[in-house]
Amino acid sequence: MRSPGVPSVNRGGYPVLLMVLASTWLGCKPASAPEDPEHARRGRMLFQRGQSIRGTPLVGLLAPERVELGGEVAACARCHGPAGRGSTEGGVEVPDITPGALFHSRPRAVGELEDRSRPAYTRDSLLRAITEGRSASGRLLSVAMPRYELDDLARQELLAYLRELGERPDPGVSPTTLTVGAALPLTGRLGPAGREAAAVLRAVFDDVNARGGVFRRRLELVVEDDAVQAPSPRADATERLLERGVLALVGSLRRGPQPSDAKLTREGAPLVLPLALRGGTSDVDSPVFFLYPDEPSLARLAVQWLASNQEPRLRRASLVVAHSGDDAGEAWTRAVKDEMTRRELPPITELVLPRGLPDAWPSRPPVAVLYAGTPEELGPLLRWLEARAPSVLVLAPARLAQPQVIGTSSMQLRFLTPAGLGERAPGLEVFSEFMARHGLEQGHAAFQLGAYAAARVLVEALTRTGAEVTRASLLLQLESLRDFDTGVSPPLTFGVNRRVGVQGGQLATLEPSTGRLVPASEWLPLSP
Template identity: 25%
Template sequence: MRSFTATGRRRSFHIGASLLLAACLPFSAQAQKAYDPGATDKEVKLGNLVPYSGPASAYGTIGKAMTAYFDKVNASGGINGRKIEFISADDAYNPAKSVEQTRKLVEQDEVLAMVGSLGTSHNIAVQRYLNAKKVPQLFLSTGASRFGDPKNFPWTMGWQPTYQAEGKVYAQHILQNNPNAKIAVLMQNDDFGKDFYKGFVDALGDKAKTLIVSHQTYEVTDPTIDSQMVSFKASGADTFFNISTPKFAAQAIRKAADIGWKPVQYLSSVSQSMNAVLKPAGFENAVGIITSTYLLGADDPAGKGNKDVDEYLAVMKQYYPAGDPYDTFNVIGYATAATAAQALRQAGDNLTRENLMKQAANLNFTPPMLYPGIDVKTSPTDYYPIEKKTLQRFNGKAYEAFGPIFGG
């Protein structure tokens, strides 16, 4: 019978352990990488919905600006060595098409996550589906408050400040500057309009019933809002809160001028675009309009000498030359894409949907093109990435910020 000395047994153990360790190393290295559908060693697929056609097609440029950002990222080697395949589809601002396109992106294109999709009703239409599938629905282009509810919808996260918070700020400004105002409110008749209106009315409090002298709605399929504007003038209102999307916002501003109605105008930030709203309305008709922002416009004096602004302008020139770099919507797309890139960067090689959602809920950084003093912060219990804004007023050529930064 063969025998082993203690030394021999020890040597045999060391050799065996070394071989076992060597055999395990490749598997250990591989174990550090984890992928769900839409992610590989070479690429990450992201899905997106914006209306490239239909009544809100002015928002389509947001998707093109996001594409430009990811083109820049890919030209620089991608994120953690992976190229981003950004698949942006047209839902024509129609919730039924949002459902159809989202299912295609998830089930056929097999995207890792949906990122930056636009519209309140449109994201609501797919929210339960994406949460049931456990597909991240991230950094949405809507300020509806329901998109910051990790308890009931743990796979959904907004991005911009909420509509309710913005509506409250306008109400507070009115109460401070004209406590006896006669207010007319134009509202898109959907979840977007209702959310904005709730914040506005809540902040007016008991005075809402007496201060709001006319409240009119419109449908996105309506051709014009002319009759509502005539009604507002007849009501004697001296203050106008315009809760509408670009097409109707431009119509309202121009119609007010045409009929000689000159109220103090408050404009929802989703329609503050100079290119898509103020220009067709007539810059001269928009002088004095008050809105709010969390973004740093490329022509804002606050951004002079800012390297992020210089890079943004260079990216737009190279990857989206047909886009207007001074259009707010393009700034939104660029900054949203940068936020998604940060979440992917933090995810490293663990590109599961669960880990991407975990990283999205642990952000603390400042993406390019946010107004100075405003940043992105999230936590597992805080799904509202941006919670600060500042008021701004149109001077006939550009917006000028005034007053303090609020929120947070």
């Protein structure tokens, strides 16, 4: 996070330090000395994300108060740009720090740079600049330039990367193509759905390529089979794609956290709108961007809605959470408890089914039941409630809106969905025309719609990135998307601290005759 009271201009002095560090490399090693490729790879993470591969954040101190900046805020790419070409940050001109610009003396001033003309750095003057904030010309560098704390290994890694900055393209980038990957099930039970999703991704990219590609580069898709198989020493599909050298991943199937997530983060490779059928959530600095919130977030939304409409009752009566005792149910319950605690509301009653009935049922009717169990247990619970507490509201995730499960129940049953209904429902005319034009038949709708949204978002971010595309620049453009219309979902917005595009949902009822969800509330924004 940005330090309180420190505007973005405080990073404006960082370019001078990078000149210093890069020139130190020149003073310490002959220009012809071979670089360790592993050092350069690790230095890339320092430059682009402000963190070492060992998990240590880049730290700089702002003179004279020595205000600390760390991590992503201090990342070089934030000011200089992912390719190191320079920018203007908070009104301060940030220079080009590619090798062609760094490794030469500057005989005259460039723009409004405080360092102005300077000789080539020697080892001593470079070290003085790092520790004392003085340039090779003897000028006192701007107080906006952090004095960075780098150990010997981090210094070697950053300098190795600066040596090749802007001269070696990121994985998946060539003069004629941009290669992206998708980890999808191509065999097994979900094989048909995975193949349908891959077909949609390719069709979107075919349309882009027919119009000339993205800045004259064709989009190419590589798919690795992500079918669940017996335990194997073989890396998972995401890791295999990273090893093949893709720029980003798009529309991959996501069943939950993966061992390869650490590698995604280390390499800064974006994963754009994975097909997470129960939604998702990410850390603020994660490269994974989701379309919809996960089910625990919907549980929080349910509590927020109940508190806004029935807070007096919530303070007098219990709120029941029913689940099956699995990890998903435990996560749902924790979210409810956390939101109730945050609002200083009474403790909940927890039912673990099926053994929780009737022993744990509260003596007086609860305000509502928040259900996150299996479809098989929902029917018996509804029948039990219908006989004993028919007026109790039941709230459940939309994945459980199955006519064969609910039957003829007359309970006050409402489903939580972030997909958009009524006035929030996306018009699917463009998508339907797209499917017909490419000869694609409707199949597993959730996979096909999710793949279409993912491809649209990726293409938009790549287009905004420009010709000098890198993984880091793609991440920055994804973070900048605001109210983007995918054509198949509510508008999505991302940000530096926001990795879920749609933040909110609606209550809905199930129309038995059609099996469709019908809106039962206005759009409910999800509070942080």
